Amino acid sequence: MKQELGRKFMGWDAGFASRADSGDLSVGIIGLGYVGLPTAIGFRDAGFNVWGVDLSDRIINALHEGRNPLGDPDLDDMIPAPDSDRWTITRSTAEATAACDVLIVTVPTPVSDDLKPDLTYVESAGRAVFEAAGKGNRKVVILESTVYPGVTASTWLPILDELGLTEGVDVEVAYCPERFNPGDPNHGVRQVARVIGCSDPVVGESLVHLYRRLTVEDVRYVGKVEVAEATKVIENVQRDINIALVNELAQIFPELDLDVEDVLSAAATKWNFHRYTPGIGVGGHCIPVDPYYMMQRAQEVGVPAELITAARAVNRMMPRHVSGVLRELLYRAGVPADGGRVLFLGWSYKAGVGDARETPADPLAASLIETGISVSTWDPYLSAEDIPDGIDVIEDIDAASDFDMVVLATAHPECMDLDWQGLCARMRTPILYDGRRVLDLDAMQAMGWKANAVGSPNKY
Numbered sequence: 477m478k479q480e481l482g483r484k485f486m487g488w489d490a491g492f493a494s495r496a497d498s499g500d501l502s503v504g505i506i507g508l509g510y511v512g513l514p515t516a517i518g519f520r521d522a523g524f525n526v527w528g529v530d531l532s533d534r535i536i537n538a539l540h541e542g543r544n545p546l547g548d549p550d551l552d553d554m555i556p557a558p559d560s561d562r563w564t565i566t567r568s569t570a571e572a573t574a575a576c577d578v579l580i581v582t583v584p585t586p587v588s589d590d591l592k593p594d595l596t597y598v599e600s601a602g603r604a605v606f607e608a609a610g611k612g613n614r615k616v617v618i619l620e621s622t623v624y625p626g627v628t629a630s631t632w633l634p635i636l637d638e639l640g641l642t643e644g645v646d647v648e649v650a651y652c653p654e655r656f657n658p659g660d661p662n663h664g665v666r667q668v669a670r671v672i673g674c675s676d677p678v679v680g681e682s683l684v685h686l687y688r689r690l691t692v693e694d695v696r697y698v699g700k701v702e703v704a705e706a707t708k709v710i711e712n713v714q715r716d717i718n719i720a721l722v723n724e725l726a727q728i729f730p731e732l733d734l735d736v737e738d739v740l741s742a743a744a745t746k747w748n749f750h751r752y753t754p755g756i757g758v759g760g761h762c763i764p765v766d767p768y769y770m771m772q773r774a775q776e777v778g779v780p781a782e783l784i785t786a787a788r789a790v791n792r793m794m795p796r797h798v799s800g801v802l803r804e805l806l807y808r809a810g811v812p813a814d815g816g817r818v819l820f821l822g823w824s825y826k827a828g829v830g831d832a833r834e835t836p837a838d839p840l841a842a843s844l845i846e847t848g849i850s851v852s853t854w855d856p857y858l859s860a861e862d863i864p865d866g867i868d869v870i871e872d873i874d875a876a877s878d879f880d881m882v883v884l885a886t887a888h889p890e891c892m893d894l895d896w897q898g899l900c901a902r903m904r905t906p907i908l909y910d911g912r913r914v915l916d917l918d919a920m921q922a923m924g925w926k927a928n929a930v931g932s933p934n935k936y
């Protein structure tokens with residue numbers, strides 16, 4: 477039988493911090509995707525009464541059956557049984573808001589087709605919470621979605637005004653960015669440091685108590701909401717810039733007949749050199765998206781974010797650059813320009829996760845297909861419906877044959893550990909391209925592959 481909290485009070489008061497310390501709070505998570513679901517499970521494991529809300533039938537139905545709806549296999553054994561204590565899954569934000577002290581919003585923040593921030597999910601999820609929050613209840617509403625500085629105030633405060641609610645009287649608003657890394661058990665929701673922004677320092681400090689139960693790492697109140705918002709976005713901007721540098725070097729050095737990895741290994745002997753690995757491009761819901769949020773805000777205040785813009789352009793163009801390299805390899809091996817057959821190993825944007833959002837495999841494949849090359853893929857983490865039309869999906873890698881080139885697009889362990897010798901024997905032309913710099917090219921060559929890699933001069 478489910479056990480619920482017996483209290484009447486639901487919201488913020490002077491006893492909030494001590495109730496957080498003892499787990500005596502109900503926490504609602506709005507949006508149960510890659511961030512929200514592990515967050516909901518994390519708060520439940522930390523002892524809180526948890527309500528999870530999503531609008532997607534796929535997510536709700538899976539959770540109502542105790543199944544993992546996401547492509548992150550780390551969650552497979554963690555989904556609470558539907559009748560578990562302190563665990564309620566619903567489509568109704570109103571119901572969850574009425575039942576909870578704290579509402580945490582973890583909805584998507586994508587970019588539109590013209591690469592502008594799309595804040596419609598933040599707006600509508602916030603509206604649904606505030607409409608149900610009621611006057612005087614002091615529900616705590618925390619945004620965790622990644623946004624640029626100013627979004628929480630500019631998106632949510634007008635809704636409060638419209639509904640006749642006052643921050644600090646009827647509701648408390650805060651921002652606490654999520655920084656965990658899906659597919660990486662060492663940096664899960666219970667292991668990453670958190671920063672909290674809130675216009676009221678007393679409320680902000682009390683929220684430190686809430687998140688301290690969630691994570692073993694540092695939790696800090698950092699001042700106003702905008703500081704916490706900016707923190708998250710610059711973390712991803714910095715990664716985009718660092719990766720762009722190494723991706724640019726991966727284009728320059730092969731022209732100088734140098735392998736970028738040899739140069740990076742040598743440079744990394746210096747104490748303050750930070751090493752990054754080049755690849756076919758940058759994917760996922762964060763790094764290829766968040767810099768556009770920062771660029772938008774910089775533009776609004778009249779500052780040209782030139783470095784951020786240039787880095788984004790380098791990473792965005794990387795699949796097109798790699799496509800040119802692959803076409804040259806096929807041409808050199810005598811494969812007719814419009815008859816080549818290329819197999820991508822992996823399609824997800826990152827290793828070990830079945831998440832194809834913004835995967836660089838997509839523009840790379842599209843660019844090859846444009847020139848008449850056919851593209852197939854094998855990804856043990858994805859099903860056929862996750863792969864775009866026009867790409868042939870290989871179910872059994874041990875039966876894959878007659879390809880002219882294999883591109884390691886995602887370094888899934890299953891891709892690294894496959895029978896490379898057997899696959900080589902079944903190729904029409906045994907060209908290999910390591911798009912992640914994870915393979916031992918000499919060993920591959922010894923097996924009979926014409927082994928090449930991103931950032932390395934084309935050998936064959």
Ligand SMILES: NC(=O)c1ccc[n+]([C@@H]2O[C@H](COP(=O)([O-])OP(=O)(O)OC[C@H]3O[C@@H](n4cnc5c(N)ncnc54)[C@H](O)[C@@H]3O)[C@@H](O)[C@H]2O)c1
Nearest residue numbers: 507508509510511530531532582583584585601621622654
């Ligand atoms: N995925 C990551 O690795 C990661 C890491 C840190 C931060 N973030 C940020 O976290 C946010 C969420 O990302 P995600 O990867 O979890 O997205 P996601 O698409 O996996 O999940 C979002 C979920 O929200 C649901 N949703 C949308 N509108 C809703 C509403 N009004 N009410 C209830 N549910 C609603 C969707 O159905 C979906 O299941 C984004 O801002 C992202 O940038 C993501």
